[in-house]
Amino acid sequence: MSTDDSPSICNVWKGNTSKIINKLELQIPSHFQIYSDMYKEYLRSIDDIFGTCVLSEKEFFDKLNIDPNFMKNLGMYSNFLSGIWINQIENYDNYLKWYSQMRISGLKSYEEFIHTMMDSYSKTLSNLSKNMKK
CATH class of the missing domain: 1.20.5 (Single alpha-helices involved in coiled-coils or other helix-helix interfaces)
Structure with missing residues (x-):
């Protein structure tokens, strides 16, 4: 074998x-x-x-x-608050996209680093193996 x-x-x-x-x-x-x-x-x-x-x-x-003007103003205020919430939802979605891209980029960089270290480790093992045969 x-x-x-x-x-x-x-x-x-x-x-x-x-x-x-x-x-x-x-x-x-x-x-x-x-x-x-x-x-x-x-x-x-x-x-x-x-x-x-x-x-x-x-x-x-x-x-x-209830006064119709009050209801009209309440509706406008509700629309304003809804707009803020929708904007926050969109901002959070953009943040999650950015955050995941950053994490993936970090993982890829880490993987490249590990490959470099493993290449060095392999060379060291190879050299040790050659020296052990002598």
Whole structure:
């Protein structure tokens, strides 16, 4: 049996590491769908609560004879606040995109560094191996 056919410590760990990583990668779509479904249900529930509230309170507020100008101003104020929230949602989305790009870039830089270090490590092992044969 040649040395190329014998398993190495790195091959044993690499094989099992790859199995685990592949399993995790296969779970990504399922996890995204699960969190997406939960988030959608959360948002739908909030929307439904406000819809129910409107139906329940309509008759009460109709009897108060609230000034139409007040309602107009309240609507404008509500639109203003909604605009701020929508702007914040968009800003947070942009932040998440930037943050993920930064993290991915950092991981790629780290991977390049590790490859450089592993090349150096391999050369050192090779030199040690040559010296051990002498």
